[in-house]
Structures are given as C-alpha cells and as structure tokens.
Amino acid sequence: MSDIIRRDPRAEWIARNRLHPLHAAMQPAQHSWMGPNGIIRKNLHGIGFIGPNGIKRIDRSGAQQGGAVKRSAAVEVQLPLHQVPAPAFYISVVPDMVGGRLSSHDRDLLGLAHQLAGSDGAVLVVVFGEHKENAFATAGVDRLLVLEGEEFSGYAPEQRIQGLRAVDNQFNPRHWLLPDSRSGGGELGRRFAAALGERPATRVWQVKDQECIGRAGAGLQDLARPVARLILASAECAEPVSETRHEALPVELSTPVARSLSRIEDLGAVAVDPAAIPMAEAEFIFSGGNGVKDWELFHRTAAALGATEGASRVAVDDGFMARDRQVGASGTWVTARVYVAVGISGAIQHLQGIGACDKVVAINLDPGCDMIKRADLSVIGESAEILQALIAAVEAYRNEAKRDAA
DSSP: OOOOOOOOHHHHHHHHOTTSTTTGGGSOOOOEEEOTTSOEEEOGGGSOEEOTTSOEEOOTTSHHHHHHHHHHHTOOOOOOEEOOSSOSSEEEEOOOOGGGSOOHHHHHHHHHHHHHHTTTOEEEEEEESOOOOOOHHHHTOSEEEEEOSGGGSSSOHHHHHHHHHHHHHHHOOSEEEEEOSTTTHHHHHHHHHHHHTOOOEEEEEEEETTEEEEEETTTTEEEEEEOOSEEEEOTTSSOOOOSOEEOOEEOOOSSOOOOOOOOOOOOOOOOOOGGGSOGGGOSEEEEEOTTOOOHHHHHHHHHHHTOEEEEOHHHHHTTSSOGGGBBSTTSBOOOOSEEEEESOOOOHHHHHHTTTOSEEEEEESOTTSHHHHHOSEEEESOHHHHHHHHHHHHHHHHHHHHHHHO
16 A cells, blocks of 8 residues: 555635534544643543444554554545435536536536525536546536437537437427537527527626626626526636535436438547637647756657746746746636646746646645645656656556557
C-alpha cells in the first residue's frame, strides 16, 4: 500500500462548512481540552478502541488517536439519498457534456432544475451518445435517458431535435432546460424551440417568484418574463446540487426515434493551433510561473499536450511570455475545463482569474502554497523532471494508440 497521503478536497470543504449536514461527522473527536483553571482534561470514554474480545482497550502511546484523525480527513462522504418513486412531473435537462462529462455550466443547470422540480418532480437528463461521466447521482440526476447511435454523434442538430421531440411526446416535461452556451446548447435550444413552437427564455441567470430573469441589451439590462416552458440558462444560474445524492435511474423511449433527412454534412473536427485560441475561450491551459526554470521544456510539454499556453504575472513581467498570455485578475479571466499551473505559487489575483476553471492541476515544490490548496490534483516535485516524465508518458500513449490502429 502506498504511503502517499492523498487529500480529499470535498471532505475538507465539508469540514469547514458548518451549515453542511455532514459537518459534525467530519470533525475529529476531541479527547482532551483545557479547563477554566488551565488544567488539561481528558475524555477517557472517547479514547481507545474495541479489541477482538469486545473489551475496550486504551492506547496510551497516542498512536491510535493520531491514526483516527488521519482517517477522518479521508473518510468517504455518504450524502443522504433523494428518491422520487412516482414523479408528478418531469423537468428535462439537456447538458452540453463537453468531452463526455458534465461541465460546471451543466451542474448549475441541474441545480436550477431541482429548484423547479421541488419535492414532487424528478429531473430527467437526456444525453446523446456515449459519455464518460460517472457522477450523475451526486450531480442531481433522478432519471437518465441516453440516446445512443451513430446518427446522434458529431454535429447532428436535426437528428437530435427528433430525439428531443420523442422525449417530449413520451414524458411531457413541465420545463426544458438547456445551457445557453457556445458548446451546442444555445443553438440546439433555439432549434428545439422552433420545432415545438415555443418562445424560449434566453440568457436566464435567475428564476424567482415564477419569473425568468435574463440578460438583455448587450448584457447591461435585465429582462423579466413569466417562467417559460423552454429555458436557455446562463452559467451560475443556480447553485449546483451538493448536499444530496440521487438515484439516476435509467429510462428508455418506448418507441424508436425517427430518422431525419439531414441537410447538414458533418466534415469532422478541424485542427486548430492552440496558440491561436484566445485565453478566455481555451478549454485546456498549461500555465507557467516563477518556478519554471526551463522554458524550452515548458513549450515542448505544452505542444505535446496540445494545450494553450498561459503564464502568471511574474513570468510575463520577466519577459518569458507575452502580455496577452497573462492569467489572473490583472490579466485574463479563464474558464478552462483543465488548468495546469507549473511553478505558480498562487497569488490572490491569479486565483481569482482561475476561479471558474473546472479542474486545476498544480505542479510545485512547495506543498503549502496557495495553488496547492486550490488544486484538485497536486504533484510535488521539480518541474523539469515532472515535465520530462509527462512528455514521455504522452509519447508512449500515442505510440501505443498507433500500434492498436495499425
């Protein structure tokens, strides 16, 4: 068994959040405290463990108490189960599923769906094709409908509309929710609204008191209207589901989806130079800071990963990167799905700029820096050695893929 201590960011967050229902369970047992006269008091009933014969034993060396504290930080969080055996109605959500996984925008949309569903309704999620997501239950999915088939793969909006119409005919959802995004949800939602003859509520950032509030006037004004049946919501439209887990029961269509005569030909993805992608639109950012000593190796690693390069303010001021590559409150606010920070300690301005990133990976020598605390995955070590190992791993993976294809 590995001796590496692995952090559980979710468990640490629950331990800090006093309003969370599992907060008390995440607190280590208090075995001693200082009394009003300065004398250390001990709780003898809380110290020890049950032996093999059912007798309570006390470990006076202190090792047992230390082990208990370590285990409490890595305890598996078991959220209360939310069940809807017989839904009175459905709220249908069509997430973008960029890369086959739920994005932060999708999770916000699921949070809004549960606001509309209440205790009687169920959230029905419609996914096209294969996916890689395994956390539908903790994201707030009550029913999961996967429409599989080659006809739904790639850019096929007409066929997807046929699938959504079939779902609408069978389940008759009270509301349809789609992300108003550039990843496909905005276009698909408007096409679907035209097919249903509905007037959608677009750019919605809040649903309150039976009203949809959306952005208008180039984002400078708010437009309120009654809650529409089809809602295209913006990011941060609601708090994502975090305090319950759901069944995510699979459901199927009773009738096959009709084939549409496609008037659109999908020519496949177009290769794009990562350096040409604006920082604010990049999905994968490889960012360097003051801890990077070999910038040539840094550029080779970014090219091997196919990532867009970024940098901290210190690296930009030192002339290693251009000013338009600076990430942070004084540079560019980024919303990447994956953000890799190499040798960046994590100044407050930089952490503000990456606040909307889904996954943050930190490579640093200092295990106590702020970037390590912010990261979802941390690698402690010399950046040059780690980057070389990363390039070797990527090349080995690609060579194996080529052999399998041949």
